[in-house]
Amino acid sequence: MDDIAKLSFEDALAQLEAIVRGLESGQQKLEDAIAAYERGAALKAHCETKLAQAEARVQAIVARADGALALKNEE
Secondary structure, three states, X not given: OHHHHHOOHHHHHHHHHHHHHHHHHOOOOHHHHHHHXXXXXXXXXXXXXXXXXXXXXXXXXXXXXXXXXXXXXXX
């Protein structure tokens, strides 16, 4: 599952959505469903981390008095 760390948010989310569709179909063998669920949990955690990182970056941006954008530590 080390390959998950290399995925972009969008790619990880697409894989997670595919896993959810597969699990919802009920057509997988039990072992395959368990493996898919485990990968889905790892993908979910990866997506949450990526979102938290993006949120932190956005929160670090503030509007200056002149309307230009800057990072908080550049004020």
